[in-house]
Amino acid sequence: MRRKSARFFEMKRRRAPIAVLTAYDAPTAKAEADAGVDAILVGDSVGVTMLGYASERAVTLADMRHHIGAVRRGAPDAVIIGDLPYLTYETPLEAVASSRLLIEAGADIVKFEGFRADLVEALAAESIEVCCHLGLEPQTHEQKRIKGRQAEDAARLVRDAIALDKAGMAMLVLELIPEEVAGRVTQSVHAPTIGIGAGRLTDGQVLVITDVLGFSEKNFRHNRRYEEFGRLVRAAAKAYVRDVHEKTFPGEDNIVHMDKDQLAGF
Numbered sequence: 491m492r493r494k495s496a497r498f499f500e501m502k503r504r505r506a507p508i509a510v511l512t513a514y515d516a517p518t519a520k521a522e523a524d525a526g527v528d529a530i531l532v533g534d535s536v537g538v539t540m541l542g543y544a545s546e547r548a549v550t551l552a553d554m555r556h557h558i559g560a561v562r563r564g565a566p567d568a569v570i571i572g573d574l575p576y577l578t579y580e581t582p583l584e585a586v587a588s589s590r591l592l593i594e595a596g597a598d599i600v601k602f603e604g605f606r607a608d609l610v611e612a613l614a615a616e617s618i619e620v621c622c623h624l625g626l627e628p629q630t631h632e633q634k635r636i637k638g639r640q641a642e643d644a645a646r647l648v649r650d651a652i653a654l655d656k657a658g659m660a661m662l663v664l665e666l667i668p669e670e671v672a673g674r675v676t677q678s679v680h681a682p683t684i685g686i687g688a689g690r691l692t693d694g695q696v697l698v699i700t701d702v703l704g705f706s707e708k709n710f711r712h713n714r715r716y717e718e719f720g721r722l723v724r725a726a727a728k729a730y731v732r733d734v735h736e737k738t739f740p741g742e743d744n745i746v747h748m749d750k751d752q753l754a755g756f
């Protein structure tokens with residue numbers, strides 16, 4: 491079977507930017523697929539953006555399966571990348587077992603954080619396509635600060651990426667690193683790189699859909715906020731509550747009546 495990441499390698503070769511968005515539910519996944527997104531990431535960001543957890547670390551394999559399944563049902567033909575949650579890929583055996591659970595739920599490609607070439611090899615040996623994730627690694631880095639600013643850290647990042655590439659990664663997410671570092675990594679690996687807060691020189695971009703929609707109060711420098719969804723939801727809910735309280739909803743156009751002849755015998 492053709493690898494799901496093959497198209498992204500071709501896009502890298504053609505220098506055609508790859509557009510990735512996160513999604514966590516069926517209708518959003520469908521909207522993104524209709525919009526022509528190249529891949530959908532079901533990130534463990536779901537924990538904070540959708541489930542009200544304080545950290546990505548609270549996300550479980552069951553959570554990921556639940557949301558990957560929803561995204562797959564909403565976007566049957568999309569390429570879906572699924573995050574392996576914190577502490578579910580300690581050993582190669584565990585990484586393979588956890589990945590199988592995500593794939594069974596609907597993921598095409600699994601993603602994990604950190605420099606673990608042993609895991610990439612183990613997964614590749616099982617024909618599981620792997621997306622690596624370097625730079626800011628939210629599962630282990632408590633502080634959401636930019637990584638790879640110092641020349642020494644930047645050089646290590648490039649070295650790590652090259653080793654993961656040799657081990658057989660299919661994609662690489664680069665999070666919150668200087669543009670120059672992301673550019674160097676992108677030139678140094680065969681696999682397509684997807685940046686978030688990593689500048690313009692990666693092979694693609696990924697953003698978190700709730701940030702794009704403006705669901706949260708907080709904005710980030712790396713994000714472009716295309717809508718004010720939080721404000722929209724509040725305004726719609728407020729109008730609905732008002733209409734119910736004032737008895738203007740349901741209106742005549744929202745209801746059904748019995749037929750006259752039936753009503754006579756009722």
Ligand code: KIV
Nearest residue numbers: 512533534535663686
């Ligand atoms: O979980 C997530 O949404 C991610 C992206 C920020 C790359 O890993």
Ligand code: NA
Nearest residue numbers: 533534535573
């Ligand atoms: Na993630």
